[in-house]
Amino acid sequence: MANNKNKKGLGRGIDAIFSNFEDQEPQMDAVTEIKLDEIRPNPYQPRRTFDEDALNDLAKSIKETGVFQPIIVRESVNGYEIIAGERRYRASKLAGKDTIPAIIRSFDDESMMEVAVLENLQREDLSPIEEAQAYDTLIKKLNITQAEVSKRLGKSRPYIANYLRLLSLPEAVKKLVSNGDLSMAQARSLLSLKRKSQIVPMAKKTVSEGLTVRQLEKLIAQANANGRTPAKTTRKVVKSPYVRASENQLGDRFGTKVNIAQTKKGKGKIEIDFESEADLNRVLALLDVNLD
Known part of the structure; x- marks a missing residue:
């Protein structure tokens, strides 16, 4: 022990x-x-x-x-x-x-x-995958929430949520993480790919070329940009340091990408990304939203 x-x-x-x-x-x-x-x-x-x-x-x-x-x-x-x-x-x-x-x-x-x-x-x-599976087992077998797992194990709720997100990766990628070929940071970055069919090829490329997290994030940003539908030209609103810091804190809190969109009049909206219905339920649980 x-x-x-x-x-x-x-x-x-x-x-x-x-x-x-x-x-x-x-x-x-x-x-x-x-x-x-x-x-x-x-x-x-x-x-x-x-x-x-x-x-x-x-x-x-x-x-x-x-x-x-x-x-x-x-x-x-x-x-x-x-x-x-x-x-x-x-x-x-x-x-x-x-x-x-x-x-x-x-x-x-x-x-x-x-x-x-x-x-x-x-x-x-x-391994990160084994740890994620351990948290998932506690939640399912004991019928408890992420918040309760967090309290019992002395881990923060975002920490638990970030590990559980790894379970939504394709099996081939989870194997790379389990074997130590991919780090948890690299695996989390792969989850931000908008086209999920690109996750496995991008993971293999990361391993074969020995890409750093920063290099991988750059490739992912390029892949996401190439896959977007061109938007109408609008006047860009520059985000304040406060708003960017808020996005980062909320992103860590929910274990996913968060975007705060502002208008020139100071109004705006908060967008929280989720990968699946299960991931949506995870975010709702962090917000203490119960739809039962």
Whole structure:
């Protein structure tokens, strides 16, 4: 589990979740040797890939000195499910171990999901797509809002919203992000392409040519401009620094492009871009608009 530095700012944190159960069932804290073949991974584990080299290194260490920190499990119908410590579990199997030290806790599904997300966020080794999927799972499985996820995990609402937007990317692009070929900043920039059919080709071009975020944004601006229908010539109203700063702040707030259009008389309108109906619902949730 992560150190105290990484725990800072993560809502209740794993320790707080665990302490609730420690107060209720202190007798469950005993360390028990459990057979590896009786244990299953956490069904809510957000990580889809595990670094093989790191696992092999951990397996060598376990082979020599054993597992120092017990994993945490809960009893299930067919044995046990891992609450925290899947890397140690996997490495122990690689090391040829038959058992692993474990602490048995009574956790419900909601707490298991929270711990799985928190444990991995504290390690900071989730890919942006895995992190986005973790937030999406919490929202859907626990039937909670982005605001509630933000509060529980100690992340800002725009932070959560920006990650969730990545899930609207084509699968080919999400794979590039998961593999580390595309950064989150590059992926977010691709979402601003008006013609969605250009996202995959532009992503591949970014990777093959090693484009920076600034270079990519320039290409996207050109692509969007080329795809526009020529508008009537109008006298351009120069935006004040205040209006531009407001656009930037609102853009960060909603995790999408925001345009403030002004007239010479001081009137105007605010335009908030959205990618899909789901993205519109996300923006409405940030505005606390409930259409039910």
